[in-house]
Every structure is written in structure tokens, then in C-alpha cells.
Amino acid sequence: MRVSTNCLMTFTAPSPSATAWLWTGKRPLPRRPGLELSKRYLDEPLFDTSNGSWITEERTEEYYRIYLDWTPSPRFAVHTELVRDNYRSEQGILTADANLPEKLVTWSLPVAVSYFDPSGFFAGLGATYVDQLVVRSPGGNSGPGG
Numbered sequence: 001m002r003v004s005t006n007c008l009m010t011f012t013a014p015s016p017s018a019t020a021w022l023w024t025g026k027r028p029l030p031r032r033p034g035l036e037l038s039k040r041y042l043d044e045p046l047f048d049t050s051n052g053s054w055i056t057e058e059r060t061e062e063y064y065r066i067y068l069d070w071t072p073s074p075r076f077a078v079h080t081e082l083v084r085d086n087y088r089s090e091q092g093i094l095t096a097d098a099n100l101p102e103k104l105v106t107w108s109l110p111v112a113v114s115y116f117d118p119s120g121f122f123a124g125l126g127a128t129y130v131d132q133l134v135v136r137s138p139g140g141n142s143g144p145g146g
Contacts, residue, residue, distance in 0.1 A: 036065040062086040076116045095137045103135035
């Protein structure tokens with residue numbers, strides 16, 4: 001298998017900064033795999049009304065994705081992927097008062113099937129399974145509905 005893209009990209013800005021890695025297998029159809037990894041470090045500026053000053057709270061986001069595109073025939077295509085998305089926030093004003101989660105872990109598994117007709121007509125059908133874990137501060141608000 002030849003690799004079409006294999007790179008490490010680093011983005012740096014005053015806020016946020018990120019690191020990402022993307023790999024895509026370059027092979028003739030009918031199957032094409034891929035992998036994506038990224039991580040962002042966020043310093044979110046907030047105004048602390050209790051002491052009248054600006055502060056920052058740290059957040060981290062991680063994204064992992066592996067996918068496969070498959071073309072079993074010239075008229076049909078199948079896409080599936082497995083995604084894990086992690087979010088972490090340090091304890092602070094927003095996690096305690098505004099109901100921002102301290103930790104959020106999401107797994108998703110989308111699957112889609114597409115049909116392509118030579119006349120130009122096309123149709124697709126997809127579904128996604130999602131599993132999510134949310135951890136809030138013990139003193140935080142429970143949010144809408146409870």
C-alpha cells in the first residue's frame with residue numbers, strides 16, 4: 001500500500017493551539033482506509049465577577065477517527081468510521097456555575113450506503129450509533145431537565 005498523505009501539522013495561534021496527524025491509504029478502489037488524530041489545547045478567557053479581573057481556564061480536546069470507504073460496485077458505495085472525541089476542562093468558574101462538563105467522552109459509529117445511477121440520480125442512507133459519558137462538577141448545575 002502506498003501512502004498519499006503522511007504528515008504532522010502543528011498550528012499555533014494566541015488561542016487555541018493544535019496538533020493534527022492525517023494518514024490516508026492510497027490504493028485503487030474498491031477500498032480506501034484512513035486515520036485522523038488531533039489534539040487542541042485551549043486557554044479560554046473569562047471575566048471573574050467575584051474579583052473583577054480576567055482569568056483563563058484550560059481545556060483540552062482530542063479527536064481520533066479511523067474510517068473505511070468501500071465501493072463494492074460502480075453504482076454502490078459504503079462508508080463507515082469509528083470516532084472517539086475526548087474533552088477535558090479544568091475545574092473553575094464555568095464548570096461550577098455554568099454547567100460546563102469537566103470531562104466528555106463520545107464514541108460514534110456512523111455507517112452510510114450510497115447509490116449512484118448513470119442518469120445522475122443518486123440516493124443515500126445512513127445511521128449513527130453514539131455513546132457518550134459526561135462528568136460534571138459535584139456542585140455544578142444539572143442543566144435542563146434535572
